[in-house]
């Protein structure tokens with residue numbers, strides 16, 4: 001068994017994968033440990049798969065799994081973790097935004113007994129709007145979620161074998177790793193590094209994808225939004241009661257006033273808004289229950305050279 005496994009999800013990374021591979025191996029050779037690379041091709045439509053095949057056949061320490069279509073980074077990371085056999089597993093992106101040069105530092109901290117070593121990027125070189133939005137989002141997440149999620153602490157991290165085992169024991173279909181990492185617990189330590197721009201190719205995270213990812217994150221960890229909807233509904237109901245009372249008193253004191261058409265419409269529209277939003281939240285949860293209850297596998301494998309990975313093709 002190797003001492004270190006590197007898990008790399010790749011989606012349309014043919015422009016950068018070779019540089020990444022070379023850089024990574026250079027760094028790994030300096031660590032003096034035994035290692036393996038677990039690449040996961042997340043249904044790329046470019047030549048990523050061919051590149052991986054080539055890399056894997058040139059070096060037995062490089063293995064890969066290829067999905068039948070794009071299943072998303074979360075699924076790719078899961079497949080990679082299932083493939084991995086090392087005592088320590090490092091998750092990283094293929095675009096060199098997670099500098100391989102930080103690996104020795106991570107291993108050193110792992111040597112001090114930490115089960116999770118998290119490399120947090122700062123937000124240097126990122127648009128001001130995106131930075132602001134992310135900050136606000138993480139504040140929101142911290143308020144709503146029972147687990148702690150740190151801004152900038154992404155998927156670039158080292159996990160001990162027992163942390164990986166814990167992660168793999170979580171069966172949910174809708175995986176929000178940032179939350180799962182925190183949920184499993186264990187001692188973790190972080191350090192900050194300067195944000196780097198992607199070496200080549202394009203980011204796969206447009207605004208819409210990020211928004212969906214954000215909603216996933218908020219809803220996947222508890223039912224607090226649902227409870228908030230209930231609270232909001234109750235408060236509205238109470239204020240409506242008071243308002244009705246106030247009208248009655250008014251009528252008793254001043255007699256019948258002019259018909260309050262505007263007020264009526266305002267109240268109806270406001271309440272409908274709340275109702276629709278609440279239904280949306282409930283629907284979101286129901287949808288999740290539906291998805292989970294189908295018990296579909298997280299991904300479908302097209303091909304893999306990692307047959308020795310015991311449960312690489314396992315569903316669940």
Ligand code: UDP
Pocket residue numbers: 008009010011012013042070071072073076092093094095097198202203204205
């Ligand atoms: N990725 C993936 N499946 C996807 C989208 C992305 O495996 O559906 C991989 C991608 O190849 C890269 C990593 O996830 O290795 C991070 O993606 P990207 O660089 O596009 O995200 P960003 O750095 O812009 O957040």
Ligand code: MG
Pocket residue numbers: 093095097198203
């Ligand atoms: Mg990137």
